[in-house]
Amino acid sequence: xxxxxxxxxxxxxxxxxxxxxxxxxxxxxxxxxxxxxxxxxxxxxxxxxxxxxxxxxxxxxxxxxxxxxxxxxxxxxxxxxxxxxxxxxxxxxxxxxxxxxxxxxxxxxxxxxxxxxxxxxxxxxxxxxxxxxxxxxxxxxxxxxxxxxxxxxxxxxxxxxxxxxxxxxxxxxxxxxxxxxxxxxxxxxxxxxxxxxxxxxxxxxxxxxxxxxxxxxxxxxxxxxxxxxxxxxxxxxxxxxxxxxxxxxxxxxxxxxxxxxxxxxxxxxxxxxxxxxxxxxxxx
Numbered sequence: 001x002x003x004x005x006x007x008x009x010x011x012x013x014x015x016x017x018x019x020x021x022x023x024x025x026x027x028x029x030x031x032x033x034x035x036x037x038x039x040x041x042x043x044x045x046x047x048x049x050x051x052x053x054x055x056x057x058x059x060x061x062x063x064x065x066x067x068x069x070x071x072x073x074x075x076x077x078x079x080x081x082x083x084x085x086x087x088x089x090x091x092x093x094x095x096x097x098x099x100x101x102x103x104x105x106x107x108x109x110x111x112x113x114x115x116x117x118x119x120x121x122x123x124x125x126x127x128x129x130x131x132x133x134x135x136x137x138x139x140x141x142x143x144x145x146x147x148x149x150x151x152x153x154x155x156x157x158x159x160x161x162x163x164x165x166x167x168x169x170x171x172x173x174x175x176x177x178x179x180x181x182x183x184x185x186x187x188x189x190x191x192x193x194x195x196x197x198x199x200x201x202x203x204x205x206x207x208x209x210x211x212x213x214x215x216x217x218x219x220x221x222x223x224x225x226x227x228x229x230x231x232x233x234x235x236x237x238x239x240x241x242x243x244x245x246x247x248x249x250x251x252x253x254x255x256x257x258x259x260x261x262x263x264x265x266x267x268x269x270x271x272x273x274x275x276x277x278x279x280x281x282x283x284x
Contacts (some may be wrong), residue, residue: 004036083192
């Protein structure tokens with residue numbers, strides 16, 4: 001029987017808060033319960049917002065909570081050629097296309113259409129650049145126009161056929177790729193996106209149980225399609241509840257009073273923080 005491998009994969013764009021503590025401990029606990037493995041991965045593809053000091057803070061906070069992980073820690077910024085190779089495989093199958101639309105262009109197109117399907121991230125991209133002729137596409141690329149690379153979702157779904165995934169609480173779920181439409185997989189200046197990088201890395205690290213917040217459950221529909229297209233194994237999933245404050249607002253990195261560092265400075269112990277997060281602390 002395959003050993004359970006979980007991971008906690010934060011982005012170093014700020015200090016960890018109580019919600020992150022819960023997510024990290026949730027993944028650690030599920031691995032620990034079955035004598036599995038717990039990994040830490042730094043998802044630092046957003047070069048404009050990621051900072052070395054935030055990564056150092058992540059490591060400090062997790063160690064202070066009593067968590068231990070396998071070394072080395074993977075950093076996505078060091079794996080760009082791997083993501084580019086996965087993207088090239090999709091391009092070879094003619095499943096991606098360059099999109100030159102700005103957010104303003106997309107909003108204008110949707111406004112002119114009078115309506116647009118809504119997905120988890122808002123209105124679904126209407127597919128404007130799928131219809132560019134080859135000459136115009138070539139001219140825009142040659143001119144250096146910024147672009148995103150989008151997946152031809154209808155053709156991708158046709159290629160994979162019906163898919164499902166298993167969530168620890170919700171059970172077996174049928175995949176619906178239309179939730180996000182032609183999702184962005186990379187941009188001109190960054191050869192990956194969250195969707196592509198997480199799928200490639202989870203497979204490369206042998207992750208068998210993907211744990212993350214319930215807000216990311218819709219993204220799993222996209223991830224299953226990418227796994228099938230790239231011939232990657234299907235992990236199991238555990239989408240957990242999200243923590244919030246007394247007013248019901250989700251914790252966010254801007255809530256500095258709820259960061260693990262701030263709570264530590266205020267004199268709280270690791271056990272206190274775990275109680276605040278509503279999850280058991282690691283054994284000493």
